[in-house]
Every structure is written in structure tokens, then in C-alpha cells.
Amino acid sequence: MTNANQIFEHRVVLVTGPSGAGRSTAINALEDMGYEVIDNIPLSLVPRLIEGDNLGRPIALGLDARNRDFNATALIELIDGLTVNPHISLNVIYLDCAEDELIRRFSQTRRRHPLAPDGTPIIGIAREVDLLAPIKVRADHLIETTEMSPHDLRAEIAQWFGTAQDAKLAVSLQSFSYKRGVPxxxxxxxxxxxxxxxxxxxxxRSLDGRDAAVVDYIAADPRFDEFLAKVTDLILFLLPAQLDEGKTHLAIGFGCTGGQHRSVAVTELIARRLAEVGWLVAKRHREMERKAAVLPTNGAG
Structure with missing residues (x-):
């Protein structure tokens, strides 16, 4: 066991998982947080890279089963070797995803699966999942991306791997339908x-909460202005405290029946107010992103 007071020279994060599960998104998120990033690096080059004395920043390496020298045994040996190195703090991220969602993602992008260039994606997915199975059980962080958007995955990575130099708190606001559950x-x-x-x-009815007519309709509720003001004040009160506690990301949800009108309007308005006073804000509207979903016919909004 490593001494809790030991000072590591290098922080290393290995990112792997089946193709389509979000490795590129995770690697890009780590790069944005100040990591030195190398994606799709051959396994044979990793020890030489890490043994160098010029790693001033934490490093994140994307490991792809498509590499010609990739095999599970070699990767396990690499992980074991880095784990016992007293000068390295190692974390292994495995991005997992349900098979049917991986198939859907490949069909949307019309990409061929790298392990089945002449076959259907399902063949390549099965091969890759089997190849990576021994790595999955060695992972320090298993992140299930099936229900995640790229924004969700970036937020998850930020929560776990934000560096000490990160001085900003990222705030994400999301509208949703209670019929589909809280995100x-x-x-x-x-x-x-x-x-x-x-x-x-x-x-x-066919419009959404970004439309001025919808906002005006909701704002005509006598409770609307006070609700918006109090919620905004509460969030602005809490954000500095969350930052002081070391959080790098805070996710806030606004729900209504159908996720189309009221929650969307409130999300938009509060996002605008937070951005106006200098907070880093991202927003998404979950139900509106589900283009294939059938909108509810009763009580939506």
C-alpha cells in the first residue's frame, strides 16, 4: 500500500474502453483541464514516455484496441508496473457502454467498427468487449456512458480529475421531464x-420554452417572478461555497411534466443570469435532445 503522505512526481491517467463509448470526449476533457494528452499511443512507447524527466504536467493516455501491439496481457503488465512505481500516481478509466447503444452510435455516424472493417458493427463490438474484459476489472474508475451525452461525460471526468490549478466552477443547468425520471x-x-x-x-403546445411567446405565458403566472428571483439568489449564494469546497462542477436540474416548456424556459433564464455575473455555465434540454422519442400527449410542459 502506498504511503498516504508520499509525494508523487507524475500523475498518469489511462483511458480505455470499447470504440464509441466516449474515449475521445474523455481525452479532450482531460486536455482542457491541463493534462498532457496523447491518444492512441502504442503500448510499447508508454514506459519510455513516462520515464522521461520532462513531464511537468499530469498526463492522460488514450489506449485503443486498434493498436497493432495492443493486447490485454501487455496492458495489464503495464498497469501493474506503473502501480508499483513509487513516483507515479496511476488511475485507469474504463468507459463502458451497452451494446445496443454502441450499435446505435455506429449506425448514426456510419462508421465501420475498427475490429470488423468488413463486417457489421455488432461483430466488432463483441470482439472488442471480449478483448477488453480483463482490463475492465482492473479499472479504478468504471464510467457507464450509455445514458450520457458528451457534456455529461465531460462533467463526470471533471468531477474526478480536475487539477488543483482549476480555479473555476463549471455549472451545468438541465431541463427534464419527470415522466422520464431525474437525470x-x-x-x-x-x-x-x-x-x-x-x-x-x-x-x-408545439413550441418550447425558448420561444418568447411561451416565456411570456409562463411569466404571467403571479408566482413566476418571485420563484425565478429566489432560485437565482439561492444558486448564487451556493456557488462560491461549492467552489470553496473544491468542487469543479455543479449540476442543477429543472423539471416539469414534459420537459418542453416550463423547465426549458426557467433553465434558459437562469443560465443567462448566471452567465451575466461571470459564472461558467452550460445548459442542455434532455427531452428536446431525444429526437427519436415520442412527445407526451397529455399534460406536457
């Missing part, structure tokens, strides 16, 4: 279902 990874949730519902106005 995973949300730190704080506000229920908007008590507000006036545009779904019941036929002229507004």
Missing part, C-alpha cells in the same frame, strides 16, 4: 410543475 448526476433539483402550463394553450 443522473444532478446535485440539485427544482420542480417547475406548479407554474402555468403552456401545453393547455393550443397555439403554444
Amino acid at each position: 443522473r448526476g444532478i446535485d440539485m433539483v427544482f420542480d417547475c410543475r406548479f407554474l402555468r402550463n403552456p401545453h393547455w394553450d393550443a397555439a403554444l
